[in-house]
Amino acid sequence: MATFDEPGYYDPDELVQIQRHPPVTPWMETPVDFRPGTFIYPGKPKNLHVLGLPHPHEWAVTDADWKLPQGWQQIILDGMAERLSRYRSFQLFMDICVRCGACADKCHFFIGSGDPKNMPVLRAELLRSIYRKDFTALGKVFGKLAGGRPLTEDVIKEWFYYFYQCTECRRCSVFCPYGIDTAEITMMGRELLGLLGLYVNWVIEPVANCYRFGNHLGIQPHGMVDTLEFMAGDIEEATGITVDLPINKKGAEILFFTPSGDFVADPGIYTCMAYMLLFHELGIDYTWSTYASDGGNFGLFTSHETMKRLNAKIYAEAKRLGVKWILGGECGHMWRVVHQYMNTMNGPADFLEVPTSPVTGTVFEHARSAKTVHIMEFLADVIKHGKLPLDPARNDHIRVTFHDSCNPARGMGILEEPRYVLRNVCNHFYEMPENTIREQTFCCGGGAGLGTDENMEMRLRGGLPRGNAVRYVQERYGVNQLAAMCAIDRATLVTVCDYWAPGVNVTGISELVANATVFRGEKRRTHNLRLEPIPGMADELADADAVLETRGEVGAHA
């Protein structure tokens, strides 16, 4: 018997029934209904203690009394004043919205839930109404008439509910004629809640782990070594290749880091195995780090200060190990942190060199400042130069579509590289409809710290637009696999696909690359990295030999 935190609890036709009638009461007089499946559990005090965050306390979302600290209203107002003066963007976004409504139906949570407070304009208004009342002359005099409202405990509860029903995906901001970035408003809202000791545990526990151990899962050095060694064993079983396992190697050319979810979670582990294989094949002098052991940074979902503290390890470790530059794996939000904050936040990294591919000699000019390159940029360049012997027919049983992850796609414009790589390693690649991909991509519904099971109903509702687009290519083209270059995607889209497009499974891109690569010295490849039999592999052996022969080696399968 499934419970509310399992997808099986929801009938296949249940969540497509969406309440499209707004409540009869005005929005300011409609308190939050905390329904199981639509909110996330509070941050545990022990995690706040680890981080030295203010007002750690026990509370429950469904309690009437959230045990807010003495003088909490003043704490919030002071916090807002500080942030308004510190972030020009925040001030601007509070002032310039004309409520045109262009963003209203662009949010996956509004589309999937029908809750008007999930319209980005209204979600922002939850905070903006306090700004109007206490920070504008009109609001101070005219109050509600000027769109202001008093700061009450119900407002705090509403913030908590809706700022943790936003994945900071920024799809709404693509459509805003003023360029208001609603994700930044959510970030401010979460920071303010944090001043009262209010966090969700799904974010603050990974943050506390990351602060102590360098990664969200709290993996210690010996655990990481054991994990990578186990993967190396599976790699050998699948390919016959013994890969090197450089860990904390001083003087290596490249520091490699990737989200820690890919050390333990299925299917991310296969992408992690793929990195090891590909680096081995390309002969790259790289190293893992047991200190800078996570590309992910849930600090981004907590506060600017927390993000900065967690991210400091990246450059520090690069300096300690004496590497020349940094390569990052298939992580989503990491790329927002790395390319939009890292060099000013933790840099300058003037002890590093401009990243240059040791395989092709390509200089990654765009990474001149952050000194950090994305694995898809790196692999696209390797493939473009013909440095990886590929046999895409090995992936012929796969009909793949590509999910643009919000941060790399919308945030950074990494749109072409993953597609170029996919087209080179898969013969059957199909795009989802154009208003659901690239800059307009729909979120997985579980990003920004929302991917926990007690939030299952909202995850599935928020996943409806993405799931619906997957279903479209599944029915039209027979798509059976969805590729994504983000660990949160790999974890949460499995659930979204199971519910909205059953039969489609999830993969990282590097996994597909490794499965299509004809490695030097490989044994007869009958199984992929998941150790599943590869359909029709016997016919392909001759093709693989042909690839080897063209580069002057004797076919391994002759």
Next chain:
Amino acid sequence: METKQLGGKPIEIDEDGFIQDPGSWDEAVARDLALTESVAEMTDDHWKVVNYLRQYYLQYNMAPMIRKLCKETGFKLKEIYDLFPSGPAKGACKVAGLPKPTGCV
């Protein structure tokens, strides 16, 4: 934080029923946790999974990847679901007294 009688003693659990202090775990606690996971009786196969998870956790302070759990215990993933209906992470790890995993998982 809720406190529950498990194995004859009061033990703190979180909203999902995971025990908060791994040190308070013993076999009697495991048997009571199993009841919350619709496991009426802990068989040798159940103990094999739980003891492996427990031993791995004590050594490495983390849960092993599921693939490793399967390989080391000899059970297929489906068989682990047969033993623990909520699966290895939410079911077996809970009975073994491990914390709920968090992050990009």
